[in-house]
Amino acid sequence: MTTSSFAAKPKSAEMHPGPGFRLKQEIDRPEPSLVAGFGEFDTPTISDLMNRLYTMSHSIKSLTSPDLGILGPACTVKVFPGDNLMVHKSLDIAKPGDVIVIDASASTMTAVLGDLVSTKARHRGIAGFVIDGLIRDLPAILALGDFPVFARGVTPLGPLHRGPGEVNYPICAGGIVVNPGDIIMGDLNGVVVVRQEIAADLLQRLRDRAPAENAYAESVARGEFSNDWVDKSLEQSGLTL
Numbered sequence: 001m002t003t004s005s006f007a008a009k010p011k012s013a014e015m016h017p018g019p020g021f022r023l024k025q026e027i028d029r030p031e032p033s034l035v036a037g038f039g040e041f042d043t044p045t046i047s048d049l050m051n052r053l054y055t056m057s058h059s060i061k062s063l064t065s066p067d068l069g070i071l072g073p074a075c076t077v078k079v080f081p082g083d084n085l086m087v088h089k090s091l092d093i094a095k096p097g098d099v100i101v102i103d104a105s106a107s108t109m110t111a112v113l114g115d116l117v118s119t120k121a122r123h124r125g126i127a128g129f130v131i132d133g134l135i136r137d138l139p140a141i142l143a144l145g146d147f148p149v150f151a152r153g154v155t156p157l158g159p160l161h162r163g164p165g166e167v168n169y170p171i172c173a174g175g176i177v178v179n180p181g182d183i184i185m186g187d188l189n190g191v192v193v194v195r196q197e198i199a200a201d202l203l204q205r206l207r208d209r210a211p212a213e214n215a216y217a218e219s220v221a222r223g224e225f226s227n228d229w230v231d232k233s234l235e236q237s238g239l240t241l
Helices: 032-040 043-048 085-093 115-123 138-144 196-221 228-236
Strands: 021-023 070-079 099-103 128-132 149-151 165-167 171-173 176-178 183-187 190-194
Touching (some): 021 085, 043 183, 043 190, 043 196, 070 085, 070 171, 085 099, 085 115, 099 171, 115 128, 115 138, 190 196
Parallel strands (some): 099 128
Antiparallel strands (some): 070 183
């Protein structure tokens, strides 16, 4: 039997365009002024008004300067653990101001990106990365000075570049579903996800609530506060004081 009579590789090893290996060039994005409005607030305040259910795992945190927050509409990427082919392609699809959010299934196999991808993204005007996985080349990323990266950690191990993966389809990052165009905000407290369809209403509620929140914080700072509400809550639960 000649070598040519054998199958070149198992059919199960082939890539199949479609679910799991696809990309979407165009998505709906919120108005830039709407996105910018969330910069008036911090992530705890935003999280509170979404009933604390749209905050990513605390393991995804800023790995760059404490002064570098992140804010922008999501360009979503799903990669096969250990691979970053679609991360590279996302640089051609994301628009200036986008946050590229990468679902690497919290993999600790390899980094998803390093300094070269970060430098390319910075040249394209990308607002930064949020990664449910690892990065590498952190000293060189820090040397960029103004490019925020949020991730689970750092490793020297680099990724493969084979696929499959998806760009601009729903993903899960840090336990939260992220849709393309959702507003992503990150600071030293962590990362929150604001659904695009509720963003305008949420921003208005944040602004309406801000004066009372600021007044309360100022009174606490002066030492003027009461914990009567705690006693009322305990009494309502049947605890005798």
